[in-house]
Amino acid sequence: MVHDLPPSPAQVPPRLLHDPAFLTAARERDFTTLFAMAHRHGVSYYRISEASGIKSDRISRIAQGQGTVTALDTIIRVADALRIPGAQLGLAARPWENSTPQPRLESDDDGDAPMNRRQMLRGTLAAGLTGTALTALADTRQSLDLALAADTEPADLTDLEAAAETYGYGYHGQPPRQVLADLVTDFAELKPLLSTPQPVATRIRACRTAGQMAGMAAIVLHDLGARKASREWFTTAAKAARESGDMQLLAWIWGREAMVPLNYGAPQAASLLVERAQRAAGDRPTAAATLTAAVAARAYALSHQDEQARDALKAADAYMERLDAGARADTWFTHGEQKHHVHLSHALTALGDTARARESQARALELSAPTSTMTRSLLLVDAAACTRHDGDTEEACRRTTAVVASLPDAYRTGLVHRRALDLYRAIPSQHHREAAVRELRDVLAA
Template sequence: MDDLPPSPAQVPPRLLHDPAFVQATRDRDFTALFAMAHSNGVSYYRISEASGIKPQRVSMIARGEATVTTLDTIERVADALRIPGALLGLAARPWEHSSPMPHPESPDDGDDPMNRRQLLRGALAAGLTGPALTALTDTRQSLDLALAADTAPADLSDLEAAAETYGYGYHGQAPTRVLADLAGDFAELRPLLGTPQPVATRIRVCRTAGQMAGMVAIVLHDLGARKDARAWFATATTAASESGDDQLLAWVLAREAMVPLNYGAPQAASVLAEQARQAAGNRPTAAATLAAAVAARAYALSHQPEQARQALAAAEAFMERLDAGARADTWLTHGEQKHHVHLSHALTALGDTRRARESQDRALELSAPTSTMTRSLLTIDAAACVHHDGDTEEACRRTVAVLDGLPEAYRAGLVHRRALDLYRSIPAQRHREGAVRELGDVLAA
């Protein structure tokens, strides 16, 4: 029998010796076969062209949304990918009689990027002839398939909706419960990143991954797991950068700045906050407003009052121009309640107790009764204002009352740190006074 021409979708010879690929052929798992072929340089368009299966169906099979069951189709796939019949439980294919099983170290075929480039150059060297135009068309159409907007996995929309739901915060749930649910849904994004996706879909996956990783980091930060929070923020930064969403990147950086801000490194926080401001730009967005507010807090705690006031002014100016969507009360946006929480801390650190109390009162007015952590932080800020105005014992009594009234899940982490900051701001010679000593004992416990 004469040699058959090589298939345009022939898989690289080494793949026929890959244990995972071989197992997929034995299981007739065409989702895995198509995905592995694609990840090794064989476009879905070439598979479609060589097998006679419509391009849309090839993409659906690769995503697991369709199957290959008929013997005729299985044989066409075997011939298209040049998979020996024995691997798929078929008789030897006609082309096998003259084409020995390739060795895994044999050179790759024309789907290797370098070989493909050389073939294209060779075809074009003769001018815009039929072969050259065919090669160019194949290159373009393979990318068209990858850019197809209707190939997004069905469960991606569910995960995007889940990210939006998590953005509404704790809603009275223990942080550890929210963390478990968030991490579980985040894990479901991994398979979507591990398989070939259209460009538009990958952007959506990366954006959702950035949001979820950022929110996992927020919960870890609230629970006091500083090192783990920073690691999750790093993941969120990578995902946000890959998504190309500058506002998401700015949000992640601003949120990350709150880790060193709340745990004793305000100068490091100011660096991150300024990076967030640069990423967000000068438009009135939720991320730009958040970044300016966090920068104000960082500068206030770093004893840089002028920079703090400038950042506060920028945050206020942005806030006045935010649209209704950006003002929603979620972790991913910048609502009025959240804005006053940031102002409360910055103004308290600046010693501007009158304006700080105004922000505390407004934030408490806007906070739901179930906002346990936020209300606790605002109360401790108010106690710090009382201390600044001269009644240190009353400040300590209020802070002890907050700590004693908290559920166990909320006593560590951020609330503990804010109370500890107040205690440390009290001169050491006063630490033996009754209310001050009681606060020290509660914190030590």
């Protein structure tokens, strides 16, 4: 559809669009220079303000070097106000470019149609690689350079990438619902970057950040017990990761997604998901490959596929030994020693290997921060499950009851509750009348 827009009241003189200083400022999104040059050529700050919707005093301050423009929607409004072609600012072609006559120099031919441009280049090149010919070639190349604008660094995207990195350090004592609210608010800020044409490099970064944020939102929803919503966010995260081309991020997302059915009673479904994640991760010693092997061990152990579970544990340990320091950092995207032992604890507990499970529990608790409410609670429930495996059902119930009763309100539902419920359901019915078992049942029902 062609949008037949009237000329902008702030349209810059056509000769400015061929001025090297103006073109450089546009490429670098130097709005101080752009506004100052437009003003010197007769475009008042008031007219720029009226056309762009930016306050005139802000336009004046920017022209004097006391501010700039970074938000994508504002850059688009300036392009439309001054009638600067999108390519010069690293944007897609603006709607009015198809209907507004383009500025012409005296050397222009009858237009910018492909056939005329082809004939002009052929005629110029027929005389050899002269200065004129090389200039024509350079103009064509530079126009594409501007369209790609790979060196553009949108400030809002940089801020969102930093926010994603910060969220990756986990809860740090904050209630899950608070973390979720903050995460989703920042995630929404990515929409303008993803819903408008962007340079390839910028879109890759935006998609990767979207995949990370959506994946972390899914983790929090999983921890809160919202299984369906968690799976939906993982689907969005995977879509973004695939578009970014980051296979390790995609493997991480699928590995974390497998933990939803794993932790909520469907280990066989989890094993199918995690096998897909393992294929994406490949066989290099990465954080994603280590995570997926550890999750696979848990899924196989809970499915009573003991041999596969032990093979997966060996693979996870082998990857862990080869991880570099960066991949061992304590974030949601990496695979540190504490996280590794949390996975081993659950897998070994499910296998009934209580001696090794207790070793992993002790090490994980040693490495866990005092504020890691959820992680420490899960480890304590695993320890209680080991006690049940060793034959002391009463003590196992007392320990689990103490864990659940001590949880803050924000943690009373979700993953810890589910892990405690799994322990209760594994207790043979002949023990259900015992006082400790009844007390655990009542706490879980409260």
